[in-house]
Amino acid sequence: MNYRHLFHAGNRADVMKHAVLALALTRLAAKDKPFRFIDTHGGIGLYDLQADAARKTLEAEGGVKALWRHRHEAPEAFAPYLSAIAGINAADDCRYYPGSPAVALSQLRAADKAIINELHPDDAHSLASWARHDKRLKITRQDAWAALVSLVPPPEKRGLVLIDPPFEKTTEWNDLVTAMEKALPRWNGGSYLIWYPIKMNSSEDQAIAALGAIPKLPESWRMEWCWQSQNEPGLSGNGLVLVNPPYPLVDSLQKILTWLHDTLGSQTGRISLNRL
Numbered sequence: 001m002n003y004r005h006l007f008h009a010g011n012r013a014d015v016m017k018h019a020v021l022a023l024a025l026t027r028l029a030a031k032d033k034p035f036r037f038i039d040t041h042g043g044i045g046l047y048d049l050q051a052d053a054a055r056k057t058l059e060a061e062g063g064v065k066a067l068w069r070h071r072h073e074a075p076e077a078f079a080p081y082l083s084a085i086a087g088i089n090a091a092d093d094c095r096y097y098p099g100s101p102a103v104a105l106s107q108l109r110a111a112d113k114a115i116i117n118e119l120h121p122d123d124a125h126s127l128a129s130w131a132r133h134d135k136r137l138k139i140t141r142q143d144a145w146a147a148l149v150s151l152v153p154p155p156e157k158r159g160l161v162l163i164d165p166p167f168e169k170t171t172e173w174n175d176l177v178t179a180m181e182k183a184l185p186r187w188n189g190g191s192y193l194i195w196y197p198i199k200m201n202s203s204e205d206q207a208i209a210a211l212g213a214i215p216k217l218p219e220s221w222r223m224e225w226c227w228q229s230q231n232e233p234g235l236s237g238n239g240l241v242l243v244n245p246p247y248p249l250v251d252s253l254q255k256i257l258t259w260l261h262d263t264l265g266s267q268t269g270r271i272s273l274n275r276l
Contacts, residue, residue: 004123005166009047010060010097012227012264013238015067015081017164017195018103019256020223020240020249022080024160024193025107027246034111036159037104038151040144041166042116044123045130046088047097060097062227062264068094070263077252078259080107100162101127101137108136113156115140117147145179152187160191160246167197173207181214184243188218192243198226198236211241212276218244220276223253225260229268237269241276 008014028035049060064085067074071082084106088096098106101116108114116131117140118124124141131137140147148163161183165172176194183192194211196204208222226237242249257271265271 004053004120005043005099006047006051006053007057008059009054009099010049010064011235012059012063012225012260013195013197013235014097015063015264016225016238016256016260017193017240018084018098018100019078019081019260020242020253021100021160021162021193022084022103022107023077023252023256024191024242024246024249025104026080027249028158028160028191029107029109029112031158033158034109034113034156036112036154036156037108037114038147038154038159038161039100039104039114039116039164040148040161041164042101042118042123042127042139043099044118044126045099045101045116047099049095049097064097065094066264073263075255075259077255100164101131104162105134105137110136112136113154114138115151115154117142117144117151119143145175148179149182149186152183152190154187154190157189160193162193162195164195173204173210177207177210177214180211180243184214184217188216188244190244191246192241193245194241194243196239196241198224198230198238200233200236201230204239208241208276211243217276221245221250221253221273222276223257223271223273225257225265225271226269227261227265229266232268
């Protein structure tokens with residue numbers, strides 16, 4: 001419970017994750033019936049990129065700030081994400097960054113609902129303060145894996161769960177798979193968006209194979225973007241597992257990956273998109 005996302009807000013991993021999240025929610029909103037968004041690791045909602053924590057790492061410089069400079073060149077798939085950023089900033093500025101709750105809020109309609117879970121006491125307090133004026137949002141503070149199981153199925157029967165662990169514990173992949181094994185039978189018709197980091201010489205193949213082996217797993221996809229070689233120290237890239245993605249989200253994923261890599265990546269990196 002030591003991880004604080006405010007040091008990493010707006011980095012390259014956030015850009016990919018939140019671009020896909022915003023587009024997925026737009027696809028859900030294409031139908032009239034309301035949906036519910038559930039966030040198991042919510043963070044604080046909104047981040048000031050001029051705050052000391054963000055300036056200490058400067059990770060947003062190669063992420064959202066670089067994206068913002070090239071926003072007019074971005075394909076249409078980025079439009080919902082760029083709209084979320086523009087909606088919280090003045091004119092052409094990019095001082096504030098929308099965390100996943102703020103990205104979701106930008107896509108919610110009047111009848112849609114969101115439950116944002118955050119366990120860290122300071123971040124939960126900041127999150128509740130940020131969300132207090134919007135009745136569509138409910139804030140919970142519980143273990144993320146218990147929340148994943150207990151919050152599904154939602155009354156709306158439609159929606160998406162974002163699972164975005166810090167992966168600071170060695171047990172988190174096992175915890176994630178165990179929670180998904182319990183959640184999927186309860187809500188097999190929901191969409192699940194699972195984020196994971198890719199670090200130096202790491203391999204997530206075994207953990208993702210365990211996800212793929214869950215009985216009656218709906219259509220699922222794995223997308224990865226490494227902006228640098230995995231032989232380099234630190235965070236090399238990130239990936240998403242999309243379980244039962246909203247139609248036709250998958251059609252846009254390759255465009256997102258290709259443009260991100262061409263614009264924000266390096267020649268030593270890679271992209272991939274495969275069905276589980």
